[in-house]
Each structure stands twice: as structure tokens, then as C-alpha cells.
Amino acid sequence: xxxxxxxxxxxxxxxxxxxxxxxxxxxxxxxxxxxxxxxxxxxxxxxxxxxxxxxxxxxxxxxxxxxxxxxxxxxxxxxxxxxxxxxxxxxxxxxxxxxxxxxxxxxxxxxxxxxxxxxxxxxxxxxxxxxxxxxxxxxxxxxxxxxxxxxxxxxxxxxxxxxxxxxxxxxxxxxxxxxxxxxxxxxxxxxxxxxxxxxxxxxxxxxxxxxxxxxxxxxxxxxxxxxxxxxxxxxxxxxxxxxxxxxxxxxxxxxxxxxxxxxxxxxxxxxxxxxxxxxxxxxxxxxxxxxxxxxxxxxxxxxxxxxxxxxx
Amino acid sequence: xxxxxxxxxxxxxxxxxxxxxxxxxxxxxxxxxxxxxxxxxxxxxxxxxxxxxxxxxxxxxxxxxxxxxxxxxxxxxxxxxxxxxxxxxxxxxxxxxxxxxxxxxxxxxxxxxxxxxxxxxxxxxxxxxxxxxxxxxxxxxxxxxxxxxxxxxxxxxxxxxxxxxxxxxxxxxxxxxxxxxxxxxxxxxxxxxxxxxxxxxxxxxxxxxxxxxxxxxxxxxxxxxxxxxxxxxxxxxxxxxxxxxxxxxxxxxxxxxxxxxxxxxxxxxxxxxxxxxxxxxxxxxxxxxxxxxxxxxxxxxxxxxxxxxxxxxxxxxxxxxxxxxxxxxxxxxxxxxxxxxxxxxxxxxxxxxxxxxxxxxxxxxxxxxxxxxxxxxxxxxxxx
Numbered sequence: 001x002x003x004x005x006x007x008x009x010x011x012x013x014x015x016x017x018x019x020x021x022x023x024x025x026x027x028x029x030x031x032x033x034x035x036x037x038x039x040x041x042x043x044x045x046x047x048x049x050x051x052x053x054x055x056x057x058x059x060x061x062x063x064x065x066x067x068x069x070x071x072x073x074x075x076x077x078x079x080x081x082x083x084x085x086x087x088x089x090x091x092x093x094x095x096x097x098x099x100x101x102x103x104x105x106x107x108x109x110x111x112x113x114x115x116x117x118x119x120x121x122x123x124x125x126x127x128x129x130x131x132x133x134x135x136x137x138x139x140x141x142x143x144x145x146x147x148x149x150x151x152x153x154x155x156x157x158x159x160x161x162x163x164x165x166x167x168x169x170x171x172x173x174x175x176x177x178x179x180x181x182x183x184x185x186x187x188x189x190x191x192x193x194x195x196x197x198x199x200x201x202x203x204x205x206x207x208x209x210x211x212x213x214x215x216x217x218x219x220x221x222x223x224x225x226x227x228x229x230x231x232x233x234x235x236x237x238x239x240x241x242x243x244x245x246x247x248x249x250x251x252x253x254x255x256x257x258x259x260x261x262x263x264x265x266x267x268x269x270x271x272x273x274x275x276x277x278x279x280x281x282x283x284x285x286x287x288x289x290x291x292x293x294x295x296x297x298x299x300x301x302x303x304x305x306x307x308x309x310x311x312x
Numbered sequence: 313x314x315x316x317x318x319x320x321x322x323x324x325x326x327x328x329x330x331x332x333x334x335x336x337x338x339x340x341x342x343x344x345x346x347x348x349x350x351x352x353x354x355x356x357x358x359x360x361x362x363x364x365x366x367x368x369x370x371x372x373x374x375x376x377x378x379x380x381x382x383x384x385x386x387x388x389x390x391x392x393x394x395x396x397x398x399x400x401x402x403x404x405x406x407x408x409x410x411x412x413x414x415x416x417x418x419x420x421x422x423x424x425x426x427x428x429x430x431x432x433x434x435x436x437x438x439x440x441x442x443x444x445x446x447x448x449x450x451x452x453x454x455x456x457x458x459x460x461x462x463x464x465x466x467x468x469x470x471x472x473x474x475x476x477x478x479x480x481x482x483x484x485x486x487x488x489x490x491x492x493x494x495x496x497x498x499x500x501x502x503x504x505x506x507x508x509x510x511x512x513x514x515x516x517x518x519x520x521x522x523x524x525x526x527x528x529x530x531x532x533x534x535x536x537x538x539x540x541x542x543x544x545x546x547x548x549x550x551x552x553x554x555x556x557x558x559x560x561x562x563x564x565x566x567x568x569x570x571x572x573x574x575x576x577x578x579x580x581x582x583x584x585x586x587x588x589x590x591x592x593x594x595x596x597x598x599x600x601x602x603x604x605x606x607x608x609x610x611x612x613x614x615x616x617x618x619x620x621x622x623x624x625x626x627x628x629x630x631x632x633x634x635x636x637x638x639x640x641x642x643x644x645x646x647x648x649x650x651x652x653x654x655x656x657x658x659x660x661x662x663x664x665x666x667x668x669x670x671x672x673x674x675x676x677x678x679x680x681x682x683x684x685x686x687x688x689x690x691x692x693x694x695x696x
Contacts (some may be wrong), residue, residue, distance in 0.1 A: 015640055015643055015644070015645050016587040016643055016644050016645070017644075017645050017646075017647060017648065018633070018637065018644055018645065018646055019592070019645075019646060019647060019648045021592065021596065022630045022633055022634050022637075022646055023631065023634075024596070024629070025626050025630040026626070026627060026631060026634070028623075028626055028629040029623045029624070029625070029626030029627035029628075029629075029630060030623065030627060031623070032619045032620075032622050032623035032626065033619065033620055033623025033624060033627065034623070035616075035619050036615075036616045036619025036620035036622075037616075037620060038618065039615065039616035039619070040616045040617075040620065043616065048623055062373070069349075085631065085634045085635075085646075086631065087520055184460075218556070244578050249359040249361040249362055250360075251366040252362075253361040253362055253364065254361075256365065257365060257368065260369075277458075279379075279383060280380060280383060280384070283376045283377075283379050283380040283383065284380065285372065286372055286376040287373050287376045287377050287380065288373040290369045290370070290373035290376070291369075291373050293369050294365075294369040294370060294373070294422065295582045297358075297362050297365050297366055297369070298358065298360070298362075298366070301358040301362045304359070305359075
């Protein structure tokens with residue numbers, strides 16, 4: 001029986017890799033140590049004094065970055081891998097302690113005063129440099145979050161949702177613009193081959209930011225909601241066809257679902273406007289539209305697979 | 313019993329193994345394509361993200377369908393609602409079977425959602441019909457429903473639900489119906505866990521259980537966890553407190569403390585000795601549970617110092633082991649599982665190629681696959 005042969009592939013006396021187990025323990029250790037130190041400092045802040053704490057955080061930041069600089073091979077625009085198991089954690093530790101340092105001096109000594117822009121701009125620049133120089137996706141995510149903070153948005157898309165921060169017109173516009181900028185960054189990194197593997201992170205942040213802001217706009221601007229809808233659908237179509245070209249299932253599904261939310265809003269809204277609103281009708285709409293969307297996804301999946309086959 | 317074509321499932325497993333071998337570059341794309349052709353899969357499984365999208369959309373459609381159905385046939389009584397829910401759940405099940413049989417859906421999102429929705433709707437309906445159902449009856453109904461979902465569709469979620477419901481049924485039966493139930497409860501749960509583990513472990517490796525492998529691995533993990541929990545001091549104390557009051561002294565306290573601390577260590581050691589990832593990972597997770605239990609009752613050290621010392625020990629230990637195992641020792645390595653030298657002990661290529669050639673009907677140039685000796689690489693692709 002063939003299955004038994006293939007089973008032997010898995011069970012035959014093989015070398016057992018403890019890669020993920022050991023790395024998980026390392027990560028837990030870093031987490032525990034930093035949390036413990038944080039609590040210790042917090043409890044003894046009166047006896048230690050702010051300067052000593054700040055000096056210590058600065059020392060940790062510098063030491064981490066120094067360690068990384070020593071380990072990293074010469075810079076290039078491709079993906080670089082470092083064999084040292086501590087490297088990734090050192091980059092992350094350096095970036096996080098840098099952010100803590102900036103936050104600390106701003107909170108305690110008000111160094112930047114009311115120039116919050118500067119307080120977020122400086123770490124953002126450092127984080128972007130670190131992300132590119134050390135080739136670190138975690139640092140890149142931190143940098144993008146910082147960029148969003150700098151551009152005037154609370155933080156990540158999730159918190160925008162949770163905070164119910166749908167109201168402010170300025171925020172909606174900035175969110176959409178920033179989403180477009182990030183999508184462009186992603187596009188450029190991939191076609192110019194400037195750290196091409198950063199593309200996914202940029203596009204992911206950009207896509208969610210753009211659609212959440214655009215949906216917020218759709219909900220807010222009642223009078224011209226059809227124009228918003230048209231623009232949103234147009235961009236969804238553009239991004240969707242681009243994702244289709246790159247055969248990215250993830251982006252296609254996300255875009256389809258966002259577009260579906262927008263469509264459902266418009267349909268329900270028009271039902272209310274033209275006073276044909278009834279629960280039966282709403283439920284009917286969702287049954288039919290969800291089925292239709294499911295068929296559409298199945299169709300897209302088939303097209304993409306066919307395309308896949310042609311490419312091979 | 314399983315709803316899917318057995319041969320297609322076998323071929324799917326072969327294709328997945330071949331894809332993994334291709335990814336690690338131990339077989340050539342041509343060999344991979346031969347294996348694919350020789351083992352066709354006649355099941356519809358879309359991309360993973362499409363599957364998630366389909367789950368969301370199906371749940372929306374089914375929930376709205378049930379809502380519409382309730383709205384149109386609204387009766388005054390709970391019993392009426394229950395009957396409608398059961399009817400709708402059975403309809404979902406029929407649709408599911410149609411999808412599986414006519415469209416060959418397999419882990420396609422629509423079928424996942426329909427399995428879960430059918431189960432929940434039928435269970436919810438029964439609950440409405442029988443307003444004062446006892447916990448034992450409810451658990452057994454759930455065991456039957458989820459067990460059927462697990463057996464027929466090899467659904468992993470349903471496997472866990474069925475096992476959880478089984479434990480719940482045993483728990484309530486022992487507490488309610490057995491004299492001195494609370495005294496023997498932990499041992500009964502332990503016995504159930506041991507039986508589940510002893511059934512699932514060989515079955516996961518056996519040929520008969522091959523389609524249920526991922527379910528059985530989850531079941532093993534669940535059995536290990538319930539065994540641990542039934543001997544954990546915190547659980548013992550809380551159950552004792554719920555019966556005799558918060559201040560009651562826990563009988564056999566030393567035994568629960570011993571089990572709390574020893575079982576995770578035992579899991580880890582057994583996992584390492586047998587090179588069994590499930591035992592190892594469950595043990596690692598349960599060490600955290602053991603530490604949490606100890607800290608809940610005894611404050612040996614202030615939390616921050618415990619964290620600092622624990623963190624230092626973990627970092628030093630893990631870093632030391634990573635360095636030490638860089639060169640494999642005693643069959644263990646700290647290298648990533650897909651790094652090439654991990655595979656050197658696996659004769660993937662010889663096995664895979666032998667398989668492919670053995671089952672391809674049309675005559676192949678026999679020299680191609682075997683003649684290359686080590687590679688099968690350059691020469692093979694050149695002739696295509």
C-alpha cells in the first residue's frame with residue numbers, strides 16, 4: 001500500500017527539530033525579563049530616580065543596536081538573513097526600548113513640549129532606518145504604526161474600530177490618503193526590488209487603513225454617499241484586479257468582503273430612504289447577496305487556479 | 313462512514329507530502345508533476361483565504377435564512393421556535409450532504425460552516441423544545457451530534473466539541489448520580505482521559521485512522537489536558553469549594569500538588585524520549601499552568617523577581633541549547649525543520665521517486681529517475 005510508504009517518510013527514525021520550541025522559550029524569557037524589570041523599576045521609582053532609569057533604558061537601546069550593527073552583514077536591498085538566534089530579538093528590544101525612552105522623557109520632562117509631531121516623527125525615522133538596515137518586519141510594523149500616529153491617527157486599524165473613531169472628517173481623509181501612500185510604498189518596494197518582501201506588510205496596513213477610512217466616510221457623509229460608494233467601488237475594483245494579477249488570494253478575499261459591506265450599507269440605506277424597509281426584505285437581501293458573494297468567491301478561486309496552472 | 317471518497321483523501325495526502333518534498337527540493341518539479349498525475353484528487357478545496365471568506369458568507373446566509381424562517385412562521389411558544397430551528401438545522405444538513413456528494417466539497421468553507429450551523433441549530437432547537445433539559449442529557453445529545461460531525465466529515469472543531477461534551481457528561485453523571493461522587497470524580501475523569509489517549513494514539517498512526525489523523529492528534533492533546541486538569545490542585549480546590557464551601561480543606565491535597573507539578577514535566581520528558589511533538593508542546597503549555605497554580609496559592613517571591621529570575625533562566629537555557637544543538641546531538645537539533653541537513657536522515661527522494669514510478673502506468677524512461685544517483689535534478693529536467 002502506498003500510504004504506508006509515505007507514512008514511513010514521517011515516522012522513520014528522523015532528526016527531531018527543536019527550533020520552534022527553543023525559540024518560543026527564548027521569546028518567553030525576553031518577555032518575562034522585560035516585564036519583571038519594568039515592574040521593579042515602577043515600584044522603586046522613588047529610590048532609583050528618573051535619570052538612572054532613563055540612563056538604563058538608553059543603555060539597553062544603544063547596546064541592542066550596537067549588537068545588531070556588529071552582527072548584520074553589509075547592507076543590500078535584498079532579503080538578508082542573520083544566523084545569530086538573538087539578532088531578531090535584539091532589534092525588537094532596541095526598537096521598543098527606544099519608544100519607551102522617547103515616551104518617558106516626554107512624559108516626565110516634557111522635552112518636546114507641545115510638538116507632538118516631532119515626538120512621533122523622530123522615532124519614526126529611526127524605526128524606518130532600523131527596519132531597512134536590519135531587514136526586520138517587526139520594526140517595519142512599528143515604524144508604520146508610528147507613521148500613522150504621526151499623521152494624526154490614534155494607532156492601528158483595530159483600535160480605530162474599537163475606539164469608534166468614525167466621526168472626524170479630517171481623520172477619515174488622512175486615513176484614506178495614508179492608506180494610498182502605504183499601498184504605493186508596497187507597490188514600489190516590489191517593482192523596484194527595494195526589500196521586496198516588505199511589500200506584504202505595507203500593502204496589508206495600507207489596504208485595511210484605506211477601506212476602514214473609506215467605509216467610515218461612507219457612513220458619515222450621508223448626503224453624497226453614492227459618490228463615496230462609486231469611488232470606493234472603483235478603487236476596490238482597481239486593487240482587486242491588481243491583487244488578481246499577483247494571484248494574492250488573501251487580498252482578494254479581504255477586498256471582496258469590504259466591498260460587500262459597502263454594498264450592503266448602500267442597499268439598506270436606500271431601503272430606508274424609499275421606505276420599503278421591512279425585516280423580511282433585509283433578511284432576503286442578506287440571504288441572496290451572501291449566496292451571490294459566495295458564488296463570486298468560488299468563481300474567482302477557479303479563475304485564479306486556472307491562471308496558476310497556465311503560469312507553471 | 314466518512315462522507316468523502318477514500319481514495320481521493322489518500323491521494324490528497326500523497327500530493328501534500330510530494331508538495332512538501334518539492335518545497336525542500338528533494339524531488340524535481342517533473343517528479344512532482346508525475347506524482348500529481350498519478351494520484352488525482354477529485355475533491356473541491358479552494359484556497360485557505362477563500363475558505364475563510366466562504367465560511368463568513370455562509371454563516372451570514374444561514375443565520376438570515378433561519379431568521380426569515382422564524383419571522384414568517386412565528387409561533388407563540390418556545391416549543392414552536394425549537395421545532396423550526398430543528399427543521400432548519402436538518403435542512404442545513406441536507407444541503408451539506410448535497411454539496412459534499414454533488415460538488416465534492418471538502419474543507420471548502422461552505423461545508424465547514426454548514427456542519428457547525430447544522431449542529432448548533434439542531435442542538436439549540438432541542439434545547440428550546442425541552443425547556444428543562446438536564447445537563448447530563450444535554451451533554452450526551454451534544455456528544456452524539458458533534459461525534460457524528462467528527463466521524464462523517466473528519467471535522468476538527470467537532471472532535472473537540474464532542475470530547476468536551478463527553479467530559480461534561482461524565483462530570484455531571486458522577487457528581488449527580490454516584491455516591492461519594494465528588495471523591496472519585498478526578499479519578500473517573502483521569503480514567504476517561506487515559507482511555508481517550510490510548511485509543512487516539514495508535515489510531516492516529518494506524519492505516520484505519522489515516523483520514524482522521526488531524527482530529528486524532530487534537531484528541532490526544534485534549535486528553536492530555538483533561539488528564540492534567542483532573543489532577544490539578546486549583547481545579548480540585550474549586551470543585552471542592554463549589555460543593556463544601558470555600559474554606560473546606562481539600563482532601564488528598566498532597567496528591568493534587570504532586571500531580572500539578574509532576575505531570576507537565578513527565579509529558580515533556582516523554583515527548584523528548586519519543587520525539588513526540590504533541591506531548592512536548594502540551595507539556596510546555598502545562599508548565600505555565602503549573603506555575604500559575606503554585607503562584608495562586610503561594611507567593612514564594614514577589615512577582616517581579618520571579619519574572620526576572622525566570623526570564624534569565626529561560627533566556628540562558630534556550631540560548632545555550634540553541635548553540636549546543638547547532639550540531640545535532642542524540643537525534644535533536646536546533647536548526648529549522650526545513651533546513652536541508654535535517655532531511656538528510658530522511659530518504660524522501662528515494663521513497664517519493666520509487667512511489668511515483670511504481671504507480672505511473674505509462675512506460676517511463678527508467679534511467680531518468682534512478683540513473684542520476686544522488687540528484688535526479690539536472691539530467692531529468694534536460695530531457696523534458
